[in-house]
Amino acid sequence: MTDLKELEAKILSEGTAINETVLKVDCFLNHQVDPFLMQRVGEEFAEYYKDKGITKVFTIESSGIAPAVMTAIKLNVPMVILKKQQSKILNGDVYQTKVTSFTKGTSYELTLSKKYIDKDDKILLIDDFLANGEAAFGGIRLIEGAGATVSGVGIVIEKSFQPGRQRLDDAGYDVYSLARVKRLAEGVIEFVEEV
Numbered sequence: 001m002t003d004l005k006e007l008e009a010k011i012l013s014e015g016t017a018i019n020e021t022v023l024k025v026d027c028f029l030n031h032q033v034d035p036f037l038m039q040r041v042g043e044e045f046a047e048y049y050k051d052k053g054i055t056k057v058f059t060i061e062s063s064g065i066a067p068a069v070m071t072a073i074k075l076n077v078p079m080v081i082l083k084k085q086q087s088k089i090l091n092g093d094v095y096q097t098k099v100t101s102f103t104k105g106t107s108y109e110l111t112l113s114k115k116y117i118d119k120d121d122k123i124l125l126i127d128d129f130l131a132n133g134e135a136a137f138g139g140i141r142l143i144e145g146a147g148a149t150v151s152g153v154g155i156v157i158e159k160s161f162q163p164g165r166q167r168l169d170d171a172g173y174d175v176y177s178l179a180r181v182k183r184l185a186e187g188v189i190e191f192v193e194e195v
């Protein structure tokens with residue numbers, strides 16, 4: 001369970017459920033960024049994963065960058081951004097994998113330069129949202145495809161009513177979500193009650 005009650009408070013006061021599946025948090029995470037809240041997010045992830053020997057924090061552009069960089073500062077390791085490219089890059093310098101975007105319904109090639117990963121790396125993957133898990137599993141495929149280890153998956157806002165969390169748990173990953181949304185409807189945001 002997270003101590004980050006201020007994140008839930010922020011989601012309730014400034015987030016908007018635009019329908020039963022999409023939560024808009026443009027005012028503090030996806031467009032404007034609240035750097036102080038992101039600092040707290042980074043501290044929370046760093047505390048949770050501090051004994052895992054993390055060597056790098058990875059994230060997916062662009063909304064994972066703020067929480068990921070704050071986490072990387074606290075863990076004192078580099079941060080790497082997985083890029084969303086329109087098409088395949090046909091040279092041997094990159095790893096790529098196709099991911100379908102939850103919010104846009106389109107696909108992109110998640111791309112990582114071979115320069116920024118080593119098979120000894122223990123990687124913490126951070127993202128802003130977890131829905132179906134497509135983005136997270138795309139990151140995992142790239143990391144594991146390079147022979148490195150996924151030591152954790154840190155999520156700022158998990159939509160627990162969608163399958164991503166269960167898929168990651170079933171695959172054995174150490175997932176830590178700072179806010180867990182149980183239900184969305186127009187004007188309604190409810191959280192999972194943790195015991």
Ligand code: 5GP
Nearest residue numbers: 021022023102129130131132133134135164
């Ligand atoms: P997934 O790949 O798990 O289906 O979806 C996760 C990705 O889609 C995240 O990287 C995030 O950018 C985007 N996403 C999914 N659901 C939402 C949502 O409710 N609101 C916003 N703003 N982004 C979302």
